[in-house]
Amino acid sequence: MKIAIASGKGGTGKTTVSLNLALSFSDVQLDVQLFDCDVEEPNCNLFLGFDLEKVENVVCPVPVIDQEKCSVCRQCSDFCRYNALAALPTRVLFFPSLCHGCGGCAVLCPEKAIQESQRSLGVIEKAKGRSSPEFYRGLLNIGETMTSAVIKTLKKHIDDHKTAILDAPPGTSCPVIASIGDVDYCVLVTESTPFGFHDLKLAIGVVRALKIPFGVIINRWGLGDSRVEEYCKAEGIPVLLKIPNDLRIAELYSRGIPFVREMPGWKEKFLGMFEAIKLQLAGVEEART
């Protein structure tokens, strides 16, 4: 089963929830994989401290133009939707950072002047040896924009026989879709403030559009007002967990310690939440058949 932890707004506690859930699972010897899909700013391992090893490079195919063969017919530069190719009077220029690696230019070139090579976008890393939880993360190179490509490569390491927890990036656009696209369930983490609530509604729009069953965790509960709870009640959205606005949790977070390590009572709550998710999914399945 694949569970994604997402939120519209940044800094609501996605990583906190992902880590504590994964650690609660690994404590009861459940086979669990944790994926840090926030490849622009991956933070999970700051809290886990695993030794990481590179498992693969994420690459993007890019055109290499043979200037001898190129007749500057402009077909490639006219075709490229990303403006990665520009035709000058005497030659075609290529801008690697704009290229999405679609391969169209190489097919189109009537002179067969375009070959493809590979450009590095980032890396996929994994915790060395047999770690618990099993941990993978992606890391996008600085200055690169192909976030989704790194996330998609990272997700190839999901083992369908295990429970996979995916820590998604913030927002609602392509990197989020790439992360939560094919998961079985999505946990949306929010806080009950005007910003948190507004962005939660955006995130709900995304999971509904993708037809993913979901529930909500209210983090920093006690902060703000009761608008999220009222909304969830009216919409029939399950509130899976409320994590209080506790200075101790914030302080542990600031030092890079997942709070279930110091407050073990919370493991039960996270495992209870997982049972509630399974029940909800069983209900969804029943409704479908």
Place this chain on the structure above:
Amino acid sequence: MKQLTVISGKGGTGKTTLTAAFASLAKNAVIADCDVDAADMHLILKPKILEKEDYYGLEVARIDPELCIECGKCREFCRYGAVNENFEVDPYECEGCAACTIVCPNGAVSMEIRVSGQSFSSETRFGPMAHARLGIGEETSGKLVSTVRTNAKKLAEQYHKDLIVIDGPPGTGCSTIAAITGTDLVLVVSEPTVSGIHDLKRVLELTAHFMIPTVICINKYDINEENTQLIKNFCAEMEIPVIGRLPYNDIVTKAMLQEQTLIEYAKGSKCLNEGEFADQICQIWARVENILMGIQDKQNGIKTLKMKSL
């Protein structure tokens, strides 16, 4: 005209709250909300929309079932796995590259434009504002960020504003790059947590990569003073100015609930530490303005005329 972008790497460190406060302090500025994925600035600034425009993202391929001979070439070629077994295109996977249109032997694939959101030019109680709404689950937020910035520049020219204050998105990817390229100064709002520090270092690499002058503000500095010291030491080593620090204060949530900027809220507050908090923000803003004044104007829009000192 000068441009300041506020970013953070990590989400939720206080970018929007601080930028909104700057909006109420800046005398002659346009505000641009470039966190188009999860835009929140309008909740505080309550813009009155003057002009609305549909935003077209990348096109999406469509296969005409009448013409499709199910040869499978498009599905085989598509590098994004966007064509399914029934020869339909998944709009969430399609990157709009149009390669399928050239490999199809029967001309069955066409590219369709689609509205991916809206961009707005508005007025607020603090002056003009450019902002946008990205459609649910749409791609290419970087392109929409560029649209918002273009609109902000137009507003600045129309209303003779000499500064654009940009609220940027979290992360280091396409929308962040679109929000910082060509700006005169980046302010990074950091927090003294291990994630905050890690993400700060990544965005500093990014601003160094694009060679943009950068300053730091440490928010909630008192939640971990050791980490605050680490940030200061690191910045001193890298010669990046730390222009201020703010303590954790409930005023942030209180002001947000009142739909006010921190500056507006503090004016009506009798609480001493809330007034002090607002004063600290005023000082940070004064430092930002001072630094901006010292930076040579590189924008093409309005040239600042050099005055001869009489």
